[in-house]
Amino acid sequence: MAAFQTSIDGTIHILSVSGRLDPSGGKDLKDTMAVLADGEEKGDLLIDLENLDYMASAGFRELFLAGRKIGRKGGRLVVCSLRGEVKRVFELARFDTAYPIFETRQEALDHLKA
Numbered sequence: 001m002a003a004f005q006t007s008i009d010g011t012i013h014i015l016s017v018s019g020r021l022d023p024s025g026g027k028d029l030k031d032t033m034a035v036l037a038d039g040e041e042k043g044d045l046l047i048d049l050e051n052l053d054y055m056a057s058a059g060f061r062e063l064f065l066a067g068r069k070i071g072r073k074g075g076r077l078v079v080c081s082l083r084g085e086v087k088r089v090f091e092l093a094r095f096d097t098a099y100p101i102f103e104t105r106q107e108a109l110d111h112l113k114a
Contacts, residue, residue: 001025002052004032012044012112014105018051026058033066042074044112048105050081060095067099076100080108 002021007014013036021029036045047063049055067077080102082090090101102108 002028004028006032006036009046009109010113012046012109014046014048016048016051020054021052021056021059022054023056023058026056026062029059030062030065033062043070044076044078045070046105046108046112047077047079048081048108049079049086050083050105052086053084055086055089060089060093063095064098076112078102078108078112080105 002017002019002025005016005018007016015032015036017029033045036043045066063077063079070077076099078100079090079095081104082101090096095101100108100111102111
C-alpha cells in the first residue's frame with residue numbers, strides 16, 4: 001500500500017509517495033493529485049518517488065493525466081528521486097518525454113524556481 005505526504009515550498013506543491021502503488025492505489029494517487037492540481041491559479045507539482053518501491057500502470061496513467069491538467073493551466077509537473085524498479089520502468093517506458101525527471105528533490109526544486 002502506498003502512502004502520500006504533501007507539502008509546499010513557496011508556490012510549488014510537493015507530493016511524496018512511498019511504499020507500493022498497486023492498481024488499487026491509482027485512485028488514491030488520482031484523488032491526492034486532484035487536490036493539489038485543481039486550484040484555479042497556475043501551480044507546479046513536484047512528485048518525489050524516493051521511497052516508492054513499486055508503481056503499477058495505473059500510477060503512471062494518473063501522473064500523465066495530472067501533468068496534462070497542470071500544463072493546461074500553465075503549470076509544470078516534474079518527478080524526482082527515482083530508484084530501483086520504478087526507475088527502470090520509467091526509463092523503459094520513456095516517461096521522461098512526458099515530464100522532466102530529476103535525480104534529487106533539490107534539482108527539481110531548482111528547475112521549478114528558475
